[in-house]
Amino acid sequence: GACCSYRLRNALHPLWQSPLSIPGGSRQSPINIQWRDSVYDPFLKPLKISYDPTTCLHIWNNGYSFLVEFDDSTDRSIIVGGPLENQYRLKQFHFHWGAINEWGSEHTVDSKFYPAELHLVHWNAVVYPSFEEAVMEGNGLAVIGVFLKLGAHHEGLQTLVDALPAVKHKDTVIEFDVFDPSCLIPSCPDYWTYAGSLTTPPLTESVTWIIKKKPIEVDENQLEAFRMLLFTSDGEEEKRMVDNFRPLQPLMNRTVRSSFQ
Ligand SMILES: NS(=O)(=O)c1c(F)c(F)c(-n2cc(CC3CCCCC3)nn2)c(F)c1F
Numbered sequence: 001g002a003c004c005s006y007r008l009r010n011a012l013h014p015l016w017q018s019p020l021s022i023p024g025g026s027r028q029s030p031i032n033i034q035w036r037d038s039v040y041d042p043f044l045k046p047l048k049i050s051y052d053p054t055t056c057l058h059i060w061n062n063g064y065s066f067l068v069e070f071d072d073s074t075d076r077s078i079i080v081g082g083p084l085e086n087q088y089r090l091k092q093f094h095f096h097w098g099a100i101n102e103w104g105s106e107h108t109v110d111s112k113f114y115p116a117e118l119h120l121v122h123w124n125a126v127v128y129p130s131f132e133e134a135v136m137e138g139n140g141l142a143v144i145g146v147f148l149k150l151g152a153h154h155e156g157l158q159t160l161v162d163a164l165p166a167v168k169h170k171d172t173v174i175e176f177d178v179f180d181p182s183c184l185i186p187s188c189p190d191y192w193t194y195a196g197s198l199t200t201p202p203l204t205e206s207v208t209w210i211i212k213k214k215p216i217e218v219d220e221n222q223l224e225a226f227r228m229l230l231f232t233s234d235g236e237e238e239k240r241m242v243d244n245f246r247p248l249q250p251l252m253n254r255t256v257r258s259s260f261q
C-alpha cells in the first residue's frame, strides 16, 4: 500500500540516509494538505506573534540549510494562541528549497509544491527546561510554516539574502544582530494545523505544525541566492545546497484543522 512505498521512498532518499521515519512513527512530517479534507475548527484562536528583533544572533550554514538563530534564554521572542496550550520561544528559522521552481517546499497543498518553505522553530519553555528536552516531547515544539512563491521582490528577505555569500560553505557563520522575522510572515491570519515531527534528524514527533495558508512572494534572484549555498565545506568538492526537503509522509490517523472556513 501507500505506506510501504513511503518507507521505500524514505529509505532511498539521499538526504536522510539516517532512520527514515521513526520506526512505527504515526505522526511524521511533511504531509500533503488536502484543502477539502481539512476541518474548520471554530475554537482555534488567532496566532499571536511577538518577536524582539534584537534577539537575533547569527546565520549559519549547518550543511542541511541555513539557520538564523535567536537568543532563547528569555521570553522576548514568543508565539502564543492558535492551537497552542502554552507560549513557545523562537529558537531559529530556516528554509527548504528546490533546484528549480517546480518543487522545493516540504508540505504540499492539494499536491502542489511551492519553490521554497520557511520554518520558524519555537519550543515550549513553560514546560521544558531546554530546547534539547522539548525536541523529545509531544508538545515540545511549534513550527510555523510559510510557503514562498515566485513573484515580487521581498524587501525583508533581501537583508538575509545579502548575508548568504558569507555562509556559502558548511559550518560557516556570520553575526546577524537585528532582524524581525515577522516581516516574513503573511498578515493574513489563516492557517492549517496538525500534529507532526521534525523533518530532519532526529525526526522526533514533537511538532505542532502551523502552516500559513497565504504564501509570501520572492523574486527569482532571491531563490537563486539560496541555490548558490553549498552542502559542502570549504576545500571539499562543491555540492550545491538544493532539494533539501524530506519526502511526503503518510497522513495515518490524523486530521488537519483549519482556522478559516
Ligand atoms: N524542518 S523542521 O522540522 O522545522 C526542523 C526542526 F523543527 C528542528 F528543531 C530542527 N533542529 C534540529 C536541531 C539539532 C538539535 C541537536 C540536539 C538535539 C535536538 C536537535 N536543531 N533544530 C531542524 F533542523 C529542522 F529542520
Ligand SMILES: [Zn+2]
Pocket: 094, 095, 096, 119, 199
Ligand atoms: Zn524545516
